[in-house]
Amino acid sequence: MIEIKNISKSFNDNHVLQDISGTFERGITNLIIGASGTGKSVLLKCIVGLVIPEAGEVLYDGRGFLKADKDEKAQMRREIGMLFQGGALFDSKNIEENVMFPLDLLTDMKKDEKLDRVNNVLSRVGLENINKKMPSEISGGQKKRVGIARAIVNDINYLFCDEPNSGLDPRTSLLIDELIQEITHELNVTTIMVTHDMNSVMGVGEYIMYLSKGKKVWEGNSDNILTSGQEDLEDFIFASKFMKKLRKTL
Structure with a gap:
C-alpha cells in the first residue's frame, strides 16, 4: 500500500499539485487520470522520488519515503518496478x-x-x-x-506505469492493460498507472484518482465513474464523439 498525504508541488509560479492525498491499495490496479497538464506524471514522479514536493508525505507500507535516509531509500527503490512511457529499452x-x-x-x-x-x-x-x-x-x-x-x-512490491499504452493500437493496448492487471493480482503488488486512455480506465480501473488543475477532484472505480455527478470529470470522460453518444444513453 502507498499513501500520499497533502502533496503539493510548484514550478516557479505554476502550482502543479495542490494538497493531494489518497491511498493506493495493494493487489489492485490504481489509476491516476486527467487531461494533459493536470499533474498526473508529476504526482507519479513525486511518489517515486524523481521530483521532491514542497509539502506532503509519501508512505510505502507505513515507511516514510521522502524523509528516509540514503540506505532506507535504496532499500525501498529495490522494491520498485517502473514501466516507462516509451518502453525505455537500451x-x-x-x-x-x-x-x-x-x-x-x-x-x-x-x-x-x-x-x-x-x-x-x-x-x-x-x-x-x-x-x-x-x-x-x-x-x-x-x-x-x-x-x-x-x-x-x-x-518487487510496487509497480509504476507511466502511460503504458502510449503509441499502441487499441487491441494491443487492451492486452497490455490485462497483463498489468494480471501481474498485479498474481504478485499482490501495489500498482499505480498514469493514463488518459478511457479504455484503460473502464477496463482495469479498480481504483481511480482524477486530477484537474492540480487538484484531486474525484476518486472511485470503473463501476461508478460514468455516474460520478462531477461535471469536470464527465467533460473529460465524454470528450470523444463515441463517448458523447454513450452519454446520451445513460
Whole structure:
C-alpha cells in the first residue's frame, strides 16, 4: 500500500499539485487520470522520488519515503518496478541484457540465477526465445512486454506505469492493460498507472484518482465513474464523439 498525504508541488509560479492525498491499495490496479497538464506524471514522479514536493508525505507500507535516509531509500527503490512511457529499452543491449539490467544493478545474484529469473519473467509476459533479439527487431507491443518483464524481474512490491499504452493500437493496448492487471493480482503488488486512455480506465480501473488543475477532484472505480455527478470529470470522460453518444444513453 502507498499513501500520499497533502502533496503539493510548484514550478516557479505554476502550482502543479495542490494538497493531494489518497491511498493506493495493494493487489489492485490504481489509476491516476486527467487531461494533459493536470499533474498526473508529476504526482507519479513525486511518489517515486524523481521530483521532491514542497509539502506532503509519501508512505510505502507505513515507511516514510521522502524523509528516509540514503540506505532506507535504496532499500525501498529495490522494491520498485517502473514501466516507462516509451518502453525505455537500451538500443545497444539485446532483450536478455535489457531485462537483466536491474539484477546487475541492484543484486549480487550469480549469472545463472539471473538468467533463470530473466527467462521466467519473459515467459510470464509471453515472450519466450527472444533473448538475443535487439529492441529494433521487435514490435511496439513486444517492447512494452519486455518493459513489464524488466519492471518485475526483481522481487518487487510496487509497480509504476507511466502511460503504458502510449503509441499502441487499441487491441494491443487492451492486452497490455490485462497483463498489468494480471501481474498485479498474481504478485499482490501495489500498482499505480498514469493514463488518459478511457479504455484503460473502464477496463482495469479498480481504483481511480482524477486530477484537474492540480487538484484531486474525484476518486472511485470503473463501476461508478460514468455516474460520478462531477461535471469536470464527465467533460473529460465524454470528450470523444463515441463517448458523447454513450452519454446520451445513460
